[in-house]
Amino acid sequence: MSEARADFLAAAARIGARLCRDAVWAGGQCNWLGWNMEYRTSSSGGQWAPTYRAISGSLYDGAAGIGLFLARLAKLTGDPIVRETARGAFARALSAEDMLVGAGEYGYYAGLTGVARGCIDAGAALDDDALSARGCAALLRAARLAPHPQRLDVINGSAGAIPVLVAASGAGGDEVLASASAHADQLLALARRSDEGWSWDTLSAGGRYNLTGYSHGTTGIACALAELAAAVDRPDLRHAAREALRYERTHFQADQGNWPDFRDFGASDPNAAPPCMAAWCHGAPGIGIGRLRLAELMADDALIANEIEVAIQTSAASLGLALTDGMGNFSLCHGDAGNADLLLLAADRLGRPELRQAVENLGRRAIARFEDQNQPWPCGVPGAGESPNLMLGLAGIGYWFLRLYDSGSVPSILLVGDPVRVAG
Numbered sequence: 001m002s003e004a005r006a007d008f009l010a011a012a013a014r015i016g017a018r019l020c021r022d023a024v025w026a027g028g029q030c031n032w033l034g035w036n037m038e039y040r041t042s043s044s045g046g047q048w049a050p051t052y053r054a055i056s057g058s059l060y061d062g063a064a065g066i067g068l069f070l071a072r073l074a075k076l077t078g079d080p081i082v083r084e085t086a087r088g089a090f091a092r093a094l095s096a097e098d099m100l101v102g103a104g105e106y107g108y109y110a111g112l113t114g115v116a117r118g119c120i121d122a123g124a125a126l127d128d129d130a131l132s133a134r135g136c137a138a139l140l141r142a143a144r145l146a147p148h149p150q151r152l153d154v155i156n157g158s159a160g161a162i163p164v165l166v167a168a169s170g171a172g173g174d175e176v177l178a179s180a181s182a183h184a185d186q187l188l189a190l191a192r193r194s195d196e197g198w199s200w201d202t203l204s205a206g207g208r209y210n211l212t213g214y215s216h217g218t219t220g221i222a223c224a225l226a227e228l229a230a231a232v233d234r235p236d237l238r239h240a241a242r243e244a245l246r247y248e249r250t251h252f253q254a255d256q257g258n259w260p261d262f263r264d265f266g267a268s269d270p271n272a273a274p275p276c277m278a279a280w281c282h283g284a285p286g287i288g289i290g291r292l293r294l295a296e297l298m299a300d301d302a303l304i305a306n307e308i309e310v311a312i313q314t315s316a317a318s319l320g321l322a323l324t325d326g327m328g329n330f331s332l333c334h335g336d337a338g339n340a341d342l343l344l345l346a347a348d349r350l351g352r353p354e355l356r357q358a359v360e361n362l363g364r365r366a367i368a369r370f371e372d373q374n375q376p377w378p379c380g381v382p383g384a385g386e387s388p389n390l391m392l393g394l395a396g397i398g399y400w401f402l403r404l405y406d407s408g409s410v411p412s413i414l415l416v417g418d419p420v421r422v423a424g
Helices: 003-022 063-077 080-094 097-103 112-126 129-143 158-172 174-190 218-232 235-251 284-297 304-318 336-350 353-371 394-406
Strands: 024-026 029-031 033-042 045-054 192-194 197-199
Touching (some): 003 080, 003 353, 029 080, 158 218, 197 235
């Protein structure tokens, strides 16, 4: 890898060293304390509030996500402390396997398929066949969990599980592929079908409109259905994916170059135009990431290429908020790192070196602003400090720097089951 990018690996290694330093060990497992959002109820209602506590075992905000970052870092640096801390993190994540099975939590970012896939990928990075085997066993248990009608999206539901199960079907056999089909059948059964297209009530909020976007909305579900359709040749799944895209196209806001965020924020005027958010979780960056994969799976859809370009331009315009106004953050979920990852993916898949240059410039500015000055990284929990986890905190920022260093061997964590493809 070019020496010109060595500063990105060095930044990731410094973040990794801090995570290793802060790990709390017991019985061969390690875990971390960190900030997260927790829903608190009271006599007057409920609200989300930042909470500092021991983290979970999940990929999104728990030990599995930190372990995956550390495993990929160890592969590139050979650091034995980082390697052993990665193993300890997955030991902690796997200790929650029975609990996740009992609760029926099969999701990718928040459930067992994510922990399992993380183990498999980390085992490959560490040349640890035993860890990969444990991941395969956990994935088989996840495949045996029944689809749940309130777990549909990419974060904690069927849309996140399907691509992982499809990718594992070669080793897992008919049982794994049958599980993916059962999840897809549930999505077809629960689709809200209208003149605007098909959508899904992923948050059980019962609002007027269902969500667009990758993490909780129609893009993520379209990707999952198209992924399985390509594996099993089911025209009904391709049709459903097209209907999901039609729903998003119906609601696209051309004046903002973005797709609306239909979550209910208690707006006083029900007739006001819904806001747009520029993030992986809601809005153009995540939709663009999903469209990059759908361009491969649905090559006959002539509108996807233009939607990718719109998403790139909107995402590029959002970069650098954490450096300029103090209002943004660098998280993967809803910060600069996640938004920039669309540009990095597009640079690799579309052969667009100018997009990589823009992201590398952002990375070097961020290193100078935070890492070189020993300043805390702005993370993704509002009103809180640094957190160690993948999607909201330091592990995700470190993972982003690994991708800046070598995106050819470090796949995006923001596209479920991402097979790395570098143009040219």
